[in-house]
Amino acid sequence: MSARLDRARSAIAERDGELGAFVHVADDPGDADSGTDLGRVGDGLLAGEVVAVKDNIAVAGAPWACGSASRRDLPRTHGDAEVVTRLRRAGAHVVGTTNLDEFAMGASTESSAWGPTRNPWDPRRTAGGSSGGSGAAVAAYDVLALGTDTGGSIREPAAFCGVVGVAPSPGTVPTDGVVDFAPSLDRVGPMGPDVARTAALHEAIAGASVPGGPRVLAAAAEAGARGDLTGWRLARVAPMSGERNDPGVLAAFDAAVAALEDRGAEVEEVTVPRFGDLLDVYLAVTSVEALPVLAEHEGRGLGDEALSRLEVGRRLAGTAEHAEALRLRGLITADAREVLERCRLMISPTVPLVAPLLGRAGMDDPLARPRTDWWTVEANLAGLAAMSLPIGRSDGLPVGLQLMAAPGDDAALYRVGAALEGALAGSS
Template sequence: MKVREWRERLESERCYDLIAELFERIERSKLNAFITLNKEEALKKAEEFDKGKLKGKLAGIPVAVKDNISTKGLRTTCASKMLANYVPPFDAHVVERLKQEGAIIIGKTNMDEFAMGTTTETSYFGVVRNPYDLERVAGGSSGGSGACLHNESVLALGSDTGGSIRCPASFCGVYGLKPTYGLVSRYGLIPYANSLEQIGPMANCVEDLALLLEVIAGKDERDSTNAGVDFKFEPEDKRYRVGIIKEMSANDDVMKVFEEVVDIVRERHEVVEVSLSSLKYALPAYYIIAMSEASSNLARYDGVRYGYALEKLDTWTRYFAKVRAEGFGEEVKRRIMLGTYALSAGYYGRYYLKALRVRTLVRNDFQRAFKHCDLLIAPTMPTPAFKIGEIQDPLTMYKMDVNTVPANLAGIPALSMPMGFVKGLPVGLQVMGNYFEENKILSFALELEKALE
């Protein structure tokens, strides 16, 4: 459901009844999109709206929040046994903004453990199922946020470290935006890889995506990486120069849909082919950087300072090892070990520093491309959603992120929007722009959305 449609219903029905109906639907659902529901508080806010006490841009609108974003008094688990009972004492910046604008937070969405995954199969609370086919994955790591937009929420927040908003947006047929690094405050986002991740909006149409971004973007002095820039969507009616990235591809079925969309784009815009030669190194560089930062960030979970604790004390080394062995899942442990290895003496220069140099090459390649193009496009994911359990090999799974990680390395904004279907499953178009040019991306997407409908 879109914001406009929800507001139309609010004109003739009580917000309390609509929110109650939403919770009934979630409780009956087989998607497993939520870890924790905020039922009591949400119904209380709905009553306030009905009495005219709830005001703001999102007044009375239900919003789902990914479970690695801090919510005061509401359990925030990162889909991990390590934080299964953690209740934050503070709100993330984006949650503060939602509350200021009258949004109704309905619950915390399921995700890959500590945002490490592409399918939400690594969640301690079970896999999220795709709304188009319950036997298939919803994508990750923001799988719950993508799936719940089918009919369990109007808006959702996700986080994107290497495609974690855009992947589920593609697999679930919704819209998801990774903003420019620094546009949205990361204060209250439980970290995985600080230099790569951004909180971003997910929705069922471009206008709703833009509205949510307007609410969450802006200045926050608590985040040292925050750019202090506000966002206001002002649709442009312009002819753009659109580059097709030669190095970003997909399987034959997805490419066929992509080429059909390119033909539609050509009717209104100039289309050229662009080559970014550094992209062949982007995926390994991304994983070295992300895993290295993860090994540092997750060191705090030792059962003493943070996280899952054991009842019986032992020697410090055995206690620490056992807490982490029991508290973390296999994928998280794999990434911590690989990251620790990449940062260790003798390998730091060979792996981590070399990855940072590749990151600079990727950033420079994008900047050269944007001197000649307004926007860049490519398929979001190389395939449609695959079956749950189909990919067991970690390397094969990592390769699924090949088209999404470059935007995180460069820090540029990137959108995934539905572009069509392959055998009944949605596939996404990725639209990338230069720093802080979200307005250009969303204007292009709004026009294309109308053409594809």
């Protein structure tokens, strides 16, 4: 057992009864029920790293429940998802699986059949959703984690837990062995304590599928060597970066923008039509795409939120309302790409508030248009790569900044993200 794995397992045993980040932890590094040596350390990109995996991604020997009572007692006959196979090849320890909202549909993990995950910064508060277990695991145990992101489900927990989270460019990370939510929006992506370790995880799971070959780790390293951002034009997106954010969130964001400018970046304010007001479009698109997986599990113990989503999807399928949502999705995709032809990245706060208290009305309901989703659904609908990274605190709780890039330009996220991380560390 490596020292890093030993420390992580000890910390999980000590604290996860309170936090509920994990739904399954391997009994030991060899975990006999998996048929796989979970503790195997190779000489690959992730040698010695400990990785937690969201429970809608198949891990041999672990439950594959997707946070749902409808799957909790399924036999564990599945093998590894392709991304998990890539983790093992890269030398990582797969320590266990993490909590999520039922079928990844929610913003707080409160719809999980396993119960909610609590925020390591304040256990009265949510760790975010739907990848809340992964975000909490990274923050509490210094591990890496995989999540999935359909409308912000990696980036929101990353912001609330003070870690880095990335929704990679569509199609660049395989989703084989991942239970669908809305396939045209779903991404598997990395979460980590800092930009460099997140980049290593991203590169391991994307491999040669990243356009132009793996470049994200090199981009992060280049920023570490050269923090200068001269020549980088960034678009500050209105109204996503304005007064609809809580004052403390906006103050941290403004300070981060100033740090980018100090490093030489040119930041201009832009308005992307409809950005910041897309929850109804997102709801229509995802509810119809979610029909196959929800219908398959109907009558087997679906929770109230998943049943509500199923009803909405059936009501919208084939209607003019759904067709209009698809039309608008096409328009916002074109509008975003036009901005990204002039500016390398778009920036905003990741979410407009800090982690809310658990039990807040609507947080467990994916149909309630939660405020946490305001600024994140845009990247999925428009097919953009996106990153959240921590930029400070408001009322003692983490605040995240979001970077959005044209598809295939994931390396730009890491180049600017690492430069900003270095600038903020130097100013603290």
